[in-house]
Amino acid sequence: MIIAIDGPAAAGKGTLAKRIAAALQLPYLDTGILYRATAKRVLEKGGDPADVATALAAAQSLGADDLARGDLRDAATSKAASLVASIAPVRQALLDFQRHFGSRNGAVLDGRDIGTIIFPQADVKLFVTASVEARAQRRYQEFLARGEEVAFDEVIADVQARDEADRTRAAAPLMMAVDATLIDTTEMDADAAFARALELIREKLPR
Ligand code: DC
Numbered sequence: 001m002i003i004a005i006d007g008p009a010a011a012g013k014g015t016l017a018k019r020i021a022a023a024l025q026l027p028y029l030d031t032g033i034l035y036r037a038t039a040k041r042v043l044e045k046g047g048d049p050a051d052v053a054t055a056l057a058a059a060q061s062l063g064a065d066d067l068a069r070g071d072l073r074d075a076a077t078s079k080a081a082s083l084v085a086s087i088a089p090v091r092q093a094l095l096d097f098q099r100h101f102g103s104r105n106g107a108v109l110d111g112r113d114i115g116t117i118i119f120p121q122a123d124v125k126l127f128v129t130a131s132v133e134a135r136a137q138r139r140y141q142e143f144l145a146r147g148e149e150v151a152f153d154e155v156i157a158d159v160q161a162r163d164e165a166d167r168t169r170a171a172a173p174l175m176m177a178v179d180a181t182l183i184d185t186t187e188m189d190a191d192a193a194f195a196r197a198l199e200l201i202r203e204k205l206p207r
Contacts, residue, residue, distance in 0.1 A: 001024070001026065001106040001123045001124075001205075002102050002106055002107060002109070002119045002121075002122040002123055002124075003017075003020060003021075003024075003026070003107070003109070003122065003123065003124045003125075003126070003201065004109060004115035004119050004122035004124070004125045004126070004177075004180075005017045005020075005108065005109070005110040005111075005114065005125075005126045006110070006111060006112055006113065006114050006115050006116070006125070006126075006127050006128070006174070006176070006177070006180070007110075007112075007127055007128035007129045007174075008112075008129055008135065008159075008162075008163050008166060008167075008174060009135065009139075009162045009163065009166070010130075010135035010138050010139045010159060011128045011129045011130050011135055011185060012128060012130065012138070012185045012190065012193055013128045014030055014032075014110055015190050015193075016110075016126075016128060016183075016193050016194060016197055017030070017108050017109070017110040018108075019190075019194045020108050020194070020197055020198070020201065021107070021108040023198065024108070024201075026105070026106050026107055026108050027101070027104075027105055027106070027107045027108075028107065028108050028109075029098065029101050029102070029107055029108075029109045030110055030111075031094075031098055031109055031111035031112075031114065031118070032081070032110070032111060033067050033072060034059075034062065034067070034094045034097065034098070035081040035082075035084055035085040035090075035094070036072035036073070036077055036078070036081045037062055037066040037067050037069065037072060038055060038058045038059045038062060038081070038084045038090060038094070039055075039058075039077050039080035039081040039083070039084050040066070040069065040071075040072055040077050040080075041058035041061070041062070041066060042054055042055055042058045042080060042084065043076065043077065043080055045058075049080035049083040049084050050083045050087075052087050052089060052090075055083075055084040055087050055090050056087070056089045056090055056093060058084070059084070059090045059093040059094055060093050062094075062097075075158075082162055082165050082166070085112075085166075085169075086165065086169040086170075086171060087171065088170070088171040088172075091113075091117075091171050091172055095117070095118060098111075098114075098118045099118060099119070102118075102119060112166055112172065112173075112174040113172040113174070115127070115176075115177035115179075115180050116172070116175060116177045117172050120177070123204060123205070124200065124201050124204045124205075125177050125179060125180035125181065126180060126181055126182075126183055126197055126200065127176040127177070127180040127181065127182050127183070128183045128185060128193070129182065129183075129184055129185070130184060130185045130186040131186045132156065132159055132160055132163070133156070134185070134186045135159050136156035136158075136159045137152075139155050139158075139159060140152050140155045143155065181200050183196055183197060183200075
């Protein structure tokens with residue numbers, strides 16, 4: 001069984017996808033990690049994340065250690081991840097890994113193009129979103145919890161910039177699959193989103 005969970009940054013996809021995977025005993029893949037790890041390799045070699053050949057070489061050489069790193073969420077890596085993710089050959093290089101991951105034992109995958117490109121035949125497709133303000137507020141709270149000082153205005157500008165980049169890029173832009181179900185978490189906490197997702201999954205699953 002493949003469950004595809006797509007949506008914009010900070011909509012709560014990761015938390016939701018992990019809980020669904022645990023509840024259904026399915027492997028879980030955060031596909032954003034692939035783009036973040038690619039970006040990190042480029043940055044560490046002093047390369048330009050917007051350069052096609054450099055980013056492609058980094059994507060092709062990713063190993064398990066790169067994906068397991070705990071330092072992929074800083075601002076510089078996030079920005080570089082957005083750049084490498086807009087390069088079509090990089091996306092192509094990471095596509096097989098995602099399909100293999102899912103086709104071994106089924107999986108819950110979260111990202112931007114799981115239901116549209118990676119697994120268009122997914123059994124269940126959820127599109128998880130929330131208002132820009134709600135998503136920026138959550139990101140802001142995460143920064144505060146990590147002890148990082150940042151202005152709310154900067155966080156909201158960053159969320160808007162990433163939305164724009166993800167939605168308008170030519171390669172696999174963020175969009176809701178026609179057969180996906182929308183979950184708007186603006187007014188929902190994590191428990192409510194999880195309950196709604198399970199309800200939708202149960203409706204779709206063969207009994
Ligand atoms: O979900 P995230 O913030 O960890 O994603 C990091 C970057 O990778 C972000 O710019 C969107 C991009 N991404 C993508 O293009 N396709 C995916 N399936 C997952 C992430």
